[in-house]
Amino acid sequence: LSPTSSNLVLECKMMPYGKAQFLLIVRDISQLKQLEQIRKDFVANVSHELRTPLTVLQGYLEMMDADCQPPPAIWPKAHTVMLEQTRRMDSLVQQLLTLSRIEAAARVQFELEVDVPAMLHLIEHEAETLNREKQHQLHFNIDDSLKVTGVSEELRSAFSNLVTNAIKYTPANGIIHISWQREHQKALFTVTDNGEGIAANHVKRLTERFYRVDQARARHTGGTGLGLAIVKHVLSRHNSQLMIFSEPGEGSTFSFALPPELVLNMQSTKRLSKP
């Protein structure tokens, strides 16, 4: 046997066969091993992500022990940190639930019409609130006639994640363009920022669960590392995929195109069902 892939894992079993013969059974268990590893990593990551805020909360709560009241000066900071950490855990659990809901639904019931322009105008409104601190220039260019069939809640999460990331990961006073336009009968969504960009070795791993370019900083921004994993899942259920172009020091473009069969020409609106 000469394995061609270094990831190949073979299981060999020798069994008696007849009087003086043996049967050698060789089974390729690479995929099983890979799945097992993914599951182990996932559990380890979730535990780590939950333990970090819990440790902080525990620290403050121990300080507030009945006999050892914290001096009043520390209370406002303790309160802010505890609130921040509780929110972090909440958003992590929310994102985990979203991921598992998407994965559990074997059949996708597409809605007749997803009013993406209306959805994007709402996201624009939310983005303006989120943008108060960073003061980026946000440019939305939305084709108001471009609607699709799909799962609205999932698509909303994909649009929102990409817009939120551009705001979060672009240093203050950046320029962000968000566009929803028809292109070659497809519906193209693009978010371009002039942030610090991402090196190629990170780009290919961004949609892995819990992957972050800079763990410490991403945590500080309130990120869970699950956003792009959710986007990837949602897009694959809509026959699409996430494209990322990034130049360190220049900025990034995250985009995806929904295929023509999902784009409504506003005459035919038939219910689609996808396995």
Ligand code: ADP
């Ligand atoms: P998070 O919850 O940490 O934001 P995501 O899965 O949404 O997780 O993103 C994964 C990582 O990709 C982020 O932690 C960040 O390092 C990087 N990233 C995402 N979007 C951008 C962007 N527009 N510019 C630079 N880095 C980005």
